[in-house]
Amino acid sequence: xxKYVLQRVIYMIITLxxxxxxxxxxxxxxxxxxxxxxxxxAEQVHIMNEKYGLNDPVPVQYAHYIFGLLKGDMGVSFQFxxxxxxxxxLERIGPSAMLGFQAMFVGTLLGVILGVLAxxxxxxxxxxxxxxxxxxxxxxxxxxFAALLQxxxxxxxxxxxxxxxxxxxxxILPTIALAMFPIxxxxxxxxxxxxxxxxxxxxxLAKAKGASSFEIAFKHAxxxxxxxxxxVLGPLAVSLMSGSLVVEKIFSIPxxxxxFVKSIMTNDYPIIMGTTLLFAFALIAIILVVDLLYGVIxxxxxxxxxxx
Amino acid sequence: xxxxxxLLLLCFSLVxxxxxxxxxxxxxxxxxxxxxxxxxxxxxxxxxxxxxxxxAEIPTMNTIMAQDAVSLNVMNQVFEGLMRLDKDNKPTLGMxxxxxxxxxxxxxxxxxxxxxxxxxxTPVTANDFVYAWQQTIDPKNATPYGAYxxxxxxxxxxxxxxxxxxxxxxxxKAIDDKTLEVTLERPVPYFLSLMTFPIFYPQNQEFVESxxxxxxxxxxxxxxxxxxxxxxxxxxxxSWKYKKNDSYWDKxxxxxxxxxxxxxxxxxxxxxxxxxxxxDRAALSAEYVTQYENDPDLNKYLEPxxxxxxxxxxxxxxxxxxxNKNIRMALSLAVDKQSMVDTVLAxxxxxxxxxxxxxxxxxxxxxxxxxxxNGDMNEYNLDKAKEYWKKGLEELGTDKLDLEILGGDSEVxxxxxxxxxxxxxxxxxxxxxxxxxxxxxxxxxxxxxxxYDIQVAGWGPDYQDPMTFSDLFVTGGSQNxxxxxxxxxxxxxxxxxxxxxxxxxxxxxxxxxAEKILMDDAAISPLYQRAKAVLxxxxxxxxxxxxxxxxxxxxxxxxxx
Numbered sequence: 067x068x069k070y071v072l073q074r075v076i077y078m079i080i081t082l083x084x085x086x087x088x089x090x091x092x093x094x095x096x097x098x099x100x101x102x103x104x105x106x107x108a109e110q111v112h113i114m115n116e117k118y119g120l121n122d123p124v125p126v127q128y129a130h131y132i133f134g135l136l137k138g139d140m141g142v143s144f145q146f147x148x149x150x151x152x153x154x155x156l157e158r159i160g161p162s163a164m165l166g167f168q169a170m171f172v173g174t175l176l177g178v179i180l181g182v183l184a185x186x187x188x189x190x191x192x193x194x195x196x197x198x199x200x201x202x203x204x205x206x207x208x209x210x211f212a213a214l215l216q217x218x219x220x221x222x223x224x225x226x227x228x229x230x231x232x233x234x235x236x237x238i239l240p241t242i243a244l245a246m247f248p249i250x251x252x253x254x255x256x257x258x259x260x261x262x263x264x265x266x267x268x269x270x271l272a273k274a275k276g277a278s279s280f281e282i283a284f285k286h287a288x289x290x291x292x293x294x295x296x297x298v299l300g301p302l303a304v305s306l307m308s309g310s311l312v313v314e315k316i317f318s319i320p321x322x323x324x325x326f327v328k329s330i331m332t333n334d335y336p337i338i339m340g341t342t343l344l345f346a347f348a349l350i351a352i353i354l355v356v357d358l359l360y361g362v363i364x365x366x367x368x369x370x371x372x373x374x
Numbered sequence: 375x376x377x378x379x380x381l382l383l384l385c386f387s388l389v390x391x392x393x394x395x396x397x398x399x400x401x402x403x404x405x406x407x408x409x410x411x412x413x414x415x416x417x418x419x420x421x422x423x424x425x426x427x428x429x430a431e432i433p434t435m436n437t438i439m440a441q442d443a444v445s446l447n448v449m450n451q452v453f454e455g456l457m458r459l460d461k462d463n464k465p466t467l468g469m470x471x472x473x474x475x476x477x478x479x480x481x482x483x484x485x486x487x488x489x490x491x492x493x494x495x496t497p498v499t500a501n502d503f504v505y506a507w508q509q510t511i512d513p514k515n516a517t518p519y520g521a522y523x524x525x526x527x528x529x530x531x532x533x534x535x536x537x538x539x540x541x542x543x544x545x546x547k548a549i550d551d552k553t554l555e556v557t558l559e560r561p562v563p564y565f566l567s568l569m570t571f572p573i574f575y576p577q578n579q580e581f582v583e584s585x586x587x588x589x590x591x592x593x594x595x596x597x598x599x600x601x602x603x604x605x606x607x608x609x610x611x612x613s614w615k616y617k618k619n620d621s622y623w624d625k626x627x628x629x630x631x632x633x634x635x636x637x638x639x640x641x642x643x644x645x646x647x648x649x650x651x652x653x654d655r656a657a658l659s660a661e662y663v664t665q666y667e668n669d670p671d672l673n674k675y676l677e678p679x680x681x682x683x684x685x686x687x688x689x690x691x692x693x694x695x696x697x698n699k700n701i702r703m704a705l706s707l708a709v710d711k712q713s714m715v716d717t718v719l720a721x722x723x724x725x726x727x728x729x730x731x732x733x734x735x736x737x738x739x740x741x742x743x744x745x746x747x748n749g750d751m752n753e754y755n756l757d758k759a760k761e762y763w764k765k766g767l768e769e770l771g772t773d774k775l776d777l778e779i780l781g782g783d784s785e786v787x788x789x790x791x792x793x794x795x796x797x798x799x800x801x802x803x804x805x806x807x808x809x810x811x812x813x814x815x816x817x818x819x820x821x822x823x824x825x826y827d828i829q830v831a832g833w834g835p836d837y838q839d840p841m842t843f844s845d846l847f848v849t850g851g852s853q854n855x856x857x858x859x860x861x862x863x864x865x866x867x868x869x870x871x872x873x874x875x876x877x878x879x880x881x882x883x884x885x886x887x888a889e890k891i892l893m894d895d896a897a898i899s900p901l902y903q904r905a906k907a908v909l910x911x912x913x914x915x916x917x918x919x920x921x922x923x924x925x926x927x928x929x930x931x932x933x934x935x
Contacts, residue, residue, distance in 0.1 A: 098815035103441065105522050105836075105852065109536060117516040146610050147434035148591050154610050213642060221646045228646045230613070230636055318638050320612040331813055 067361075074357070078350045085346045086339065090131060093338050094124050100144040100333040118144065131339065140343075141336030145329070151340035155322060159344070161231055162314065162321035166306050168237060169244035173302070176245070177252015178295070184253065185260035186283050196253050203250025208309035212243035212316045229318040240317045244309050248302045255298055259291035289363060296359050303352045307345055422631045422933050424914065425653050427638040431610060436590040438510040440572035441518040443925060449572040450924030451616050451633070452600040456485055456503070456554075457569040459920045461930060463838065465566040469498055469576065469599065471552075480561035480876055481529075485554040490623040492578055492597040500548035502576030508541040510573045519573050522852075523836065526871075527568065529557040561875035563738070564839035571836065571923050601628045601929040612637040616928065629932035645909070654914050658907040660786055663721045671909045674722035678734035678921045680843070681832040682726070683779075683899040686824060688857030694827060695775050697857070699896060700766030705828070706752045706899035707759035708801040709794060715902050718789050722905030727753050729889050730840045731903050734921055738878040744840055747886040751893040752900075756801055763802045774804035780826040783811045790830065824855045830901070835922040840885045841870065842922070847892055858897040863888050 101114040115121045119130060134141060140151035184196035216239060220228040226239050263269065264287055272282050307323065314321040322341055329337035428444045437453060440446055450458070456474075460466035467473070471488035490498040510520040511534045521535035529545025545557030558565065568574060581597050582589045590596050593607040593614065601624070602616035616633040619625065638644045641659045648656035658666060666672050683705065687697040695701050711725040724732075727750035735744040767773055781791040788811055795807040812820070820826050833853060835842040846853035848864045866888040874881040892898065910917070916930040 098813075098819040101518070103518060104818060104821075104833075105441070106518060107521060107852070110516075110518065110521050113513050114516045114518070145433055146431070147436055147439050148587055149609050157608065157610055216643070216646055221649055224650060228650050228652060229638065229643050230652075315639050316643055318612060318636060318640075318643060320610075320637075324639070331815065333815060 071354075071358075074354050078347075078354065081350055082343060082346060086132070086135065086343055087128070089339060089342045090128050091124070093335055094127075096330070096333060098333050100335065118142075140340045143329075143337050144334045145332055145337065151336045154325070154337065155340055155344055158320055158322040158325060161237075161319050162310060162323055164237055165240050165244060165310055165313070165319070165321065166303070168241040169306050169309075170248060170299075170303065172241060173245035173248025173306075174252050174295075174299070177249045178256050178292075180249065180253035181256020182260060182283060182288070184257040185264065186279055188261060193257075196257065200250040200253045203246040204254075206246070207312075208243045208247060209312040209316060211246050212240060212313045215239045215243055216316065229316075231317075231319050236317065236319070240310075240313045240319060243313050244306055247305050247309065251298055251302055252295060255295045256291060259294050260287055263287040263290045292363055293360065296356055296363065299356050299359075300349065300353045304349060307348070422629050424630055424633045424917075424928065424931060424933065426633060426655055427636050427644060427647070427653050429637070429639055429657075431612060431637055432607065432614070434590065435593075435596060435604070435607075437572045437575040437577060438506060438515060438517050438520070446572055446924040447926055448604065448614075449575065450600070450926070451602045451928050452596075452598045452604045452619070453572065453575045454490075454600045454622075455569050455572070455575045456487075457566050458929075459567075459570050459918075459923065459927060461916070461918050461927075463918075463920055465570055468570075469503075470569075474566075480563075481558045483556045483558070483565065484549075485556070487552045487554060488623055490599055491621045492581070492599050493603050493619055493621045494581065494597045495621065496578060496581070496597075497551070498576055498578075498599050499551045500554035501551070502578055503554050503574075504546050504548050505579040505582075506575060506577035507546050508544055509577065511535055511544055512541040513537045517573065523568065523571060523573055526559055527562050527565070529559050531559070560872055563875060563878060563881065564837045564841065567838040567922075601625075602630075602633065624929075628929055630928055633928055648909050654911045655917070656909045658721070658909065660719055660721045663907045666907075666909060669909065671911065672907060673910055674905050674907045675919060676722070676724065676731075676733055677834070677904045677906055678731040679832055679834040679904045680726050680729065680731050681830060681901045681904065682729075683901065684821075684826075684829040684831050684853075684856045685858075685896070685898065686826050686829065686856045689824060689827065693857075695766075695770055695777070696827060698766045698769055700762045700769060701775070702896035702899070703752070704759045704761075704763035704766055704802060705798065706896045707755045707762065709797045709899075709901070710754050711901055712754070714790065714793050714797075718793050719786070719902065721907045723902045724905065726900040726903040727751050728900055729892055729898065730843045730885075731835075734835065735838060735840045737882050739882075744882075744886070747883075748889055751890065752896065759801060760803075763805075767804065772804075774806065776806045776808065778808045778810055778827045780810045780812070780817060780820060780829040782817060782830070783813050787811065787830065794830075821855050824857070829856075832904070838922055840882075840889075841867075844870070844885050844888055847897060856897070858895070860891060860895055860897075863891045863895075866891070 099111065099115070099120070101111045106114070112121070119127060122130070131141070138152070143149050143151055143154055146154065180196040180199060184193040187193055216228060219239060220226045227236050230236060260283065264282070269282055269286055272286050277286070310321060311323040311327050314324040322344065325337065326341040326345070328334070329341065428447065430442075430444050432444055432448050433442050434440065434445050435448065437449055440449060454468040456468055456470040457465035458468040467488075469487055469490055471486040474483040474485045476483055487498060487500050492498060507524070507528070509515055510517050511524050511528075511531050513535060521532070524531035525535055526532055530539055530543045531545070533539040534541050534544055547555050549555050562568070576599065578597060585595050588595050592609045593604040596604065598604065598619055599622070601619060601622050603619045605615045605617050607614035613634070613636045615635065618628050618631050622628065638647060638653070641657070641662060644653065644656040645658070645662055647653045685696040685702045685705070687694055715723045715725055728745060728748060730744045732743060732745040736742060737744070767775070779791055779794055781787045791809045791811060795809055798807050799805055810826070817829070821829060821831070831853070833843060833846065845851055845867050847858055848854065848867050849859040866884045870881045870884045870888070874884055913933050913935045915932050915934050918927045918930065919925060920927065
């Protein structure tokens with residue numbers, strides 16, 4: 067287990083290095099420059115480029131960046147005067163992470179509950195309601211939910227704050243908006259897996275022995291049905307990250323997602339790199355956790371090659 | 375045993391929901407407590423608190439680095455230059471104790487600095503200006519607007535900006551602690567209005583140097599000499615406050631005790647915040663203007679920002695069809711702009727048949743609007759457009775043309791471009807328009823490379839004088855990346871800057887004549903002058919909006935309920 071985790075961590079570092087290099091060169095293809103303001107003269111742009119080392123050949127810039135990265139220096143933002151990228155990320159990661167985790171937790175939990183209920187009460191109104199919610203969650207983008215929730219629950223009924231970040235209360239509406247997709251995915255996955263498992267021989271045996279529906283569902287089928295669900299956690303996390311880009315903007319949340327989009331629009335290279343690496347790291351870490359969870363849920367799944 | 379797991383799950387869900395609602399309750403309670411202390415929306419009659427928002431974070435609070443709208447606006451509240459814009463957008467005394475003395479040819483200004491203090495108690499001196507201005511033009515600081523605003527205005531600025539002279543050669547010196555002498559390259563009629571722009575604000579050398587790299591990175595690492603001080607700003611955050619500055623020389627005029635500012639990037643969110651009373655003002659985009667057309671809180675005002683077609687006469691080293699004057703004129707006259715501002719924009723914007731906006735620059739002697747002299751030119755005229763088009767095509771020896779319109783990628787831009795395409799193709803036979811809609815940065819890049827046919831571009835002024843628009847299109851001018859050159863136009867602009875600089879009436883006439891030439895050449899085709907629509911609470915009084923430089927002044931604002 068330790069050896070496996072260590073091996074995965076080394077792979078993670080290599081993956082991050084490849085992503086950093088790839089993103090760096092890709093970013094340089096982006097049209098425009100951080101300083102092509104209408105009112106700047108060519109000389110001024112040259113001076114600004116010189117100041118930030120952008121006049122150097124791209125390989126030299128790349129070497130500087132990687133060397134800085136190894137020392138833990140991600141550079142200085144072009145958008146925010148004298149503010150380091152690390153500092154900016156640390157300031158903004160909190161709200162984004164909180165939203166992400168809450169949405170993942172609420173989304174998966176409710177998704178599983180809905181899926182289980184739909185499977186147990188297959189072809190009843192419970193199943194149809196669950197399907198309806200899942201269809202809504204899958205087909206409507208999170209920012210539409212965000213705008214609707216804001217209008218109904220914050221403006222019309224004034225139950226929640228319209229926007230701004232004041233801790234937990236401000237996170238409720240964005241969390242619900244973000245959680246809709248995981249709820250839908252979780253519910254559909256859980257339902258179909260559980261129905262399949264419920265049709266297995268060992269379930270028929272359990273039924274023959276007189277086990278109740280709930281006992282069959284939770285004691286015998288649930289664990290087996292969870293494994294495919296865990297597989298989709300990684301992609302779900304990605305959908306949350308991309309969803310948060312717009313949702314953070316709608317609720318005026320000082321998160322990292324919105325800043326990422328802005329950095330691309332403004333050619334703020336150090337922030338593009340910093341946030342890309344952060345998202346890549348988060349995704350790789352989630353994939354690792356998912357892999358480790360397989361072993362926890364089903365001990366028959368070996369993490370490393372077993373001994374002969 | 376079998377049922378206990380389900381029970382456990384239900385209990386867990388119940389506990390979780392109770393926990394969530396309990397947490398929310400606490401936050402609400404906290405928020406309402408803060409509200410009663412004056413931190414959020416609720417106000418009593420005597421409470422002088424304004425709740426407002428900006429559309430982006432503050433990129434910099436170092437005045438020498440000022441260039442974007444948000445920074446300029448914040449700086450205007452917490453700092454003050456020699457002059458500041460008053461309620462009527464005229465430069466009024468700020469750190470200058472009295473109107474400056476001018477030498478005979480208007481190239482040397484002597485300012486007396488008033489007895490004002492920085493928020494740490496140190497006096498504002500003439501050296502604070504010398505230090506800040508030298509930092510602004512010093513190439514090592516790579517300030518975005520230093521060379522643009524000072525070059526050709528303050529003596530030696532252009533040479534220093536290019537690294538050919540030392541910054542201490544700049545035409546500004548402290549005669550003594552309270553006397554500042556500024557030497558100009560040439561007489562500059564709008565010099566005092568330039569002094570309201572943040573790159574000309576003072577900086578306290580001792581304080582700035584004591585903070586080093588950390589200067590102006592958050593509200594604690596700054597000192598202030600304006601009507602307010604900045605607080606609760608961490609350098610990258612989405613909220614901050616202005617608090618009344620008790621060290622400000624004119625503190626008795628300032629009535630607001632606090633201004634709460636949050637960053638709101640979505641118009642929809644701003645409108646929702648306005649509806650729930652969390653902000654006292656919300657700017658509207660076109661789709662909301664129609665919705666709030668009959669709302670008594672709706673205010674519309676004209677901005678001195680003009681949008682136009684730029685006709686590129688030379689693309690990738692080759693002359694384009696737009697080098698033909700008849701073709702340009704035909705395109706200028708073929709768009710029904712009135713219908714566009716009424717239906718596509720619908721936000722109060724007006725048709726522009728001119729380059730220098732209306733309600734912006736006024737004759738220094740008669741006080742007449744710049745538009746009074748030249749009026750409307752190149753108005754929509756379908757018959758004439760077709761005539762010019764026919765003639766132009768004949769001269770080019772063809773009967774059809776394919777052109778590209780380069781525009782923005784916002785919803786409004788796309789709608790506008792579609793309208794232009796429809797109008798031009800419908801009205802000019804044989805014309806085929808391709809649309810290229812790209813983000814702003816890419817558009818600027820294509821503009822710099824002069825890689826487009828027709829571009830929808832705009833310009834807002836930096837100081838209150840027609841020159842901020844007029845010198846854009848001289849040969850090699852900052853916006854003239856379209857191959858336009860007219861020696862007569864160049865001469866008029868040059869004269870207005872030099873020989874006519876001390877003769878206001880002759881200079882005014884030269885600038886009007888230049889505008890006429892630009893329109894006669896159909897070098898550009900003005901489309902509309904932008905208007906802004908905002909919802910503002912009736913109890914907010916004297917919140918002044920400026921047409922150039924920093925957008926708002928809260929110095930005189932007060933709440934009257």
